[in-house]
Amino acid sequence: MEYLNAHGYNTHFRPITLYKGDLHTYGIQQAKFGRYVNVPAISGNSDYGDLNFGNTKAGALLEIFDESLNEINTTVVWM
Numbered sequence: 106m107e108y109l110n111a112h113g114y115n116t117h118f119r120p121i122t123l124y125k126g127d128l129h130t131y132g133i134q135q136a137k138f139g140r141y142v143n144v145p146a147i148s149g150n151s152d153y154g155d156l157n158f159g160n161t162k163a164g165a166l167l168e169i170f171d172e173s174l175n176e177i178n179t180t181v182v183w184m
Contacts (some may be wrong), residue, residue, distance in 0.1 A: 106137050106138040109121065109138055116137070116139060120138065120139030120140070121138055121139040121140075122139055122140040122141075122142060123139075123140070123141050123142070124142045124144055125141070125142065125143055125144065126144050126146060127144060128148065128151065128154055128161070129145055129146065129161050130145070130158065131144065131145040131157040131164060131181055133179065140177075142166070143165030144165075144166045145161075145163065145166065146164070147164070147165055147180065147184065149161065149162060149163030149164075149184070150161060150163075162179070162183050162184040163183070164181055164182060164183045164184060165181075165182045166179065166181055166182070167179070167180045167181075167182060167183070168180075
């Protein structure tokens with residue numbers, strides 16, 4: 106959050122979303138600055154992922170921002 110504020114992104118007035126590609130899981134977490142999103146990998150599972158995180162599935166993320174409602178609609182597409 107401090108990095109964002111130092112670079113001109115005032116997170117008090119305009120929350121942001123940080124996206125991270127993740128080989129193992131999908132998840133959305135609310136934080137001080139806005140949202141932190143782990144996007145599922147389209148490559149799916151691996152031996153390492155299965156051993157350390159359980160059976161994982163390939164997936165993708167579709168997000169649509171509705172400006173009139175100031176709302177993000179999120180859909181996970183599992184493959």
